[in-house]
Amino acid sequence: MLPEERFNALVDEFRASPGVAVPGEPGRRGFGSSALKVNGSIFAMIAGGRLVVKLPRDRVTALIGSGAGAPFDAGKGSAMKEWLTVTTDDEGSWLALAREALNFVGSAHRSSRG
Incomplete structure (x- = not known):
């Protein structure tokens, strides 16, 4: 399965989740319009044919250390500390990491508003 097809499966998985916006929804243009968003x-997004997810800094470091991911550089010459480029290609890993990212970003948003 191609990375784009695997990402589309994630889009389908999260489409009905509370607060989640998926690519292709009306009014979504510009940066992030092809990404999964919560609030x-x-x-989660696709960059360079790979899944990229936002996770806590320590978790990103651990996943890089285990070989499950690599640092994500948005083209500015340095790695973004809370972003992971997923290097495993199995659907189960993609789903688990995307779900973890949804929980992290969703909970961070809630706690920053309180």
């Missing part, structure tokens, strides 16, 4: 913040 307006990106939690």
